[in-house]
Amino acid sequence: MAEAVVWWVLEIVSRAAETVGFELLPRRWGVERTFAWLNRYRRLRKAYEFLPSRSGGMILVAMIHLMVGGLRPYPPC
Numbered sequence: 001m002a003e004a005v006v007w008w009v010l011e012i013v014s015r016a017a018e019t020v021g022f023e024l025l026p027r028r029w030g031v032e033r034t035f036a037w038l039n040r041y042r043r044l045r046k047a048y049e050f051l052p053s054r055s056g057g058m059i060l061v062a063m064i065h066l067m068v069g070g071l072r073p074y075p076p077c
Contacts, residue, residue, distance in 0.1 A: 037066055 013025050038044050041062045049055040 038062055 013027060015023055015025065038059060041058070043049075043058055044055075044062060049058065
């Protein structure tokens with residue numbers, strides 16, 4: 001029923017109980033990479049925004065900038 005309302009499912013990925021040390025978890029790297037990309041924008045790194053809607057807007061602008069940068073053609077060799 002929840003999927004019909006929000007169109008996505010939250011899946012929590014946890015480590016195995018018998019694991020000692022580092023273990024690569026599935027899908028976690030994508031989230032961490034996205035946070036690292038967003039951390040390159042100073043306005044998002046510092047807590048400057050008073051309104052949460054403005055912070056959300058800045059995250060949207062940063063992600064648009066990142067996605068458009070991926071569309072850039074490679075320079076000719």
